[in-house]
Amino acid sequence: MRKLYFLVVSSLFLIGCQKDGPGALLTAKGDEAFDNYKDHYLEALWKVSPDKAAGEGYHKYDSILVIPNDKGREAIINFVKTQQDSLSRFEVNDLTEPNKIDYRILQNQLEYTNWQQTVLKPWQFNAGYYNPVPAFAHILNESYAPLAKRLRNLHQKMASLPQYYKEAEKVLKDAVPELTALAIDQQTAGLNIIDRDFIDSIKKANLPAAEQKQMTDRANLATAAMRMHIAWLKAVKSDKPRSFRLGKALYEEKFKYEMQSALTAQQLFNTATERKKQIHKDMAKLSRQLWPKYMGKKTIPADSLAMIAQVLDTISANHTTAANFQSSIEDMLPKLSTFVKEKDLLTLDPSKRLLVRKSPAYFGNVAGASLSAPGPYDKNANSYYNILSLTGMSTEKAQSYLREYNNYTLQILSIHEAIPGHYAQLVYANKAPSMIKSIFSSGPMVEGWAVYGEEMMLDAGYDPSPEMKLMWYKWHLRSVCNAILDYAVHCNNMSQESALKFLTQDAFQQQAEAEGKWKRVSLTSVQLCSYYLGYKEIVDLRDAYKIKTGATKYKLKEFNEKFLSYGSAPVKLIRTAMLGNK
Structure with a gap:
C-alpha cells in the first residue's frame, strides 16, 4: 500500500x-x-x-x-x-x-x-x-x-x-x-x-x-x-553520530527533486512565514467575536496570541472519547460523502471501499493519521484510513491528543485523509490512463489536494459556524507551520525546545501533537513542506483557470475533475497542461 x-x-x-x-x-x-x-x-x-x-x-x-x-x-x-x-x-x-x-x-x-x-x-x-x-x-x-x-x-x-x-x-x-x-x-x-x-x-x-x-x-x-x-x-554506537539535520545545501537539492516546484525551499519558507502572520490576524478577529460566548466577561488579553489560545483551548474541550475515537470517524464518512454530492463538488466512486483501522505497528507512528491506497495494478483493493491507537497512552497524553482532534478538527482530519481528500484523489489517480503519474506520485499534489479540499468544503458551506472556521484556521496553520518548522530545523538548526515552543504558541498545538511533530521532523525531511506548497500551487492554478475559463463558464466541479484527471502529477506540470505556459 x-x-x-x-x-x-x-x-x-x-x-x-x-x-x-x-x-x-x-x-x-x-x-x-x-x-x-x-x-x-x-x-x-x-x-x-x-x-x-x-x-x-x-x-x-x-x-x-x-x-x-x-x-x-x-x-x-x-x-x-x-x-x-x-x-x-x-x-x-x-x-x-x-x-x-x-x-x-x-x-x-x-x-x-x-x-x-x-x-x-x-x-x-x-x-x-x-x-x-x-x-x-x-x-x-x-x-x-x-x-x-x-x-x-x-x-x-x-x-x-x-x-x-x-x-x-x-x-x-x-x-x-x-x-x-x-x-x-x-x-x-x-x-x-x-x-x-x-x-x-x-x-x-x-x-x-x-x-x-x-x-x-x-x-x-x-x-x-x-x-x-x-x-x-x-x-550500534558512535562517538560522533551523524545528525538527522540535512543542512541547507542537501535540503535545497532534495526539495528540488521531491517538490518539483517553481519555488525554492527558502522562498517557500519566506512565503509561509508571511502566511502565518495573516492567519494570526484572521484568527484574532474570530476569537474576539467568540470571546463573550465562551469567556463571558473575562478581560480579553492584550496579547492576541494568548487570546486566540484561550478560545481554542475552551472549544477543544468538546471531543470524543478514546473508546469512541474510531467509531466517531467512521460515522463522519457517510456525511462527508453526502455533502460532496449535494454541493456537486466531485463525483465519488462508491464501489471503492474505504476502511478505518488502527495504524499497523510497523508504521512506527511517525504520523497521527494516514491513508493507504491501492496501487494502479490493484485498483479494486481496499483503501485504509489509518489512525493512531490510543491504547497504552497515559490518560494525560490521550486527553491532549483528543483535545487536538476535537469535534471540529476530527472532521477536518477526515476531510483531509478521506473525502474529498486523499481517498477520493487516489481513486481518481488510479483511473488516469498513465501509470507513471500514479506510481511516481507528487507529494505536493497529493497533500496539497487534501489541504485544498478542507478549505473547499468550508467554502461550500460545510458547518458554517465561527467555531469551525477558527478551528480550520488552526488546522491550516499546521500546514503552514509544517513548512516553516521543517526548514528551520534542517537548515537553521532550530532546537527541540524552540520547536516545541513554536508549535504550541505560534501554531496553538497541544503538547502531544507538538511532541509528535518534533519526532516526525527528526525522522523526515522536506516532506512536511508538501502540504502548504501543494495547497498554494493548486489555489493559484484554480484562480488562473477561472480567469482563463471566464467567470460565467467556470464551474468548480469541472476544475476539480479536470485537475484530478492528470493523476498524481506535479502541480507545476498540471498547470502547464491546463493553462499552457502561463
Missing part, C-alpha cells in the same frame, strides 16, 4: 539494469514508441524492485527479496545511466501533453535517484532503509491471490532475510540515532508479521503437513535473523 507520509526511506527502486533493455526498443519516435518505452521501463523496474511492485499491486515478483549489497548499488547507477540515455532519444516537444508530463516525471525521478546514490547515500546512515516488513505484511494481508500462493511466495522471500540483514550491517556505519530508534521500533513490531500472523495463516491454509513444517521452520529462522538485527541496532 502507498502510505501518504514518508518514513525516512530512500529510493526504493532502480536496483538493477539490463544494458540491452529499453534502449534497444527505441526504433521509432513519438508517442507510440514512448508508450512502449514506459511499459518496458516499468517491467524492468518491477523485476529489480519487487517490494515497490507489490505496493503498487504488481505481484509477479513477490517471492524475491533484493539483497542490498555493493553489486546492487552499482547496478542502480548503471540503470540510471542506461535509462537517461533511452529517455534522451525522445524529443519531448513531439509528444502529446500527457506524455510530456510522463517524460518530465521520469527525467526527474532518474536525476533524483542518481543524486541519492551518489550524494545522499542513505544506506550509510538510515537504518530504516533496510525494512522488508511492509512488503511482507502487504503480501500476507491483501487477498489479491489465494492464501496458499501468497504463503509460498513469502516462504521463498524469507530465505534471503538472514543475508539481507548481514549486508545491511556491513555498510550501516554512520547511523543517525533517531532513525535507528525508529528502525528498532518498526522491526520489533514487524516480528509479529512473521512469528504470529504468518504462522497463524499457515494453520488456516489447506497445505500438506510437510510443507507447513518447512514454512514454520523458515519462519523461525527469519524471526531469529530479525531479532539478531534488532539486537545489533540496539548496540
